[in-house]
Amino acid sequence: MRNISDIIEKYLKSIMHESPEGTIEIQRNDLADKFSCVPSQINYVISTRFTLEKGYLVESKRGGGGYVRIRKIELPGPTSLHTHLHQTIGNEMGQAAAEGLIYQLLEARIITEREANLMRSVTSREVLALKLPYRDELRARIMKAMLISLLVK
Known part of the structure; x- marks a missing residue:
């Protein structure tokens, strides 16, 4: 059986998919009531599953009329994707940022599972057993090389 975090994530993504703008606005307490969980569980899902690295922009307003707005950031078209990746990756890339970018590309169906x-596996810190900042520099170079190879038609 899937855990509650997976279920909440799937629910949020499904309503986001139905939204013409790719944006949803939710109230933590209402969502917590819907799933019979505490609001901090909703916070956990949003903060770990809907990050900027994974292609989401989250805005939050706390208080009585508070809300959470989640917006899916679309990747640019194929012609400008190469430039976007160079800007996103830069000269250094941490493991979390690399995993987030991979997740975003997978979600957009630009790469396969x-x-x-x-x-x-190639960009994990276990494989890149170097001291910082060399590890992050090498990870960025590897990511750029792999993505250029995969995206060149």
Whole structure:
């Protein structure tokens, strides 16, 4: 059985998919009531599953009329994707940022699950057993090389 975090994430993504703007606005307490959980569980899902690295922008207003607005950030078209990736990756890339970008590319169906798994394994800190900042510099170079290879038609 899936855990409550997975269920909440799936629910939020499904209503986001139905939204014409790719944006949803929710109230933590209402969502917590819907799933019979505490509001902090909703916060956990939003803060771990809807991050900027994974392609989401989250705005929050606390208080009585508070809300959480989640917006899916779309990747640019294929012609400008190469430039976008160079800007996103830069000269250094931490493991969390790399995993977030891989997740975003997988969600957008730009890469396959197999390609994502390969990219995750090659860029993991266990494989890149170097001291910082060399590890992050090498990870960025590897990510750029893999993505250019995968995206060149």
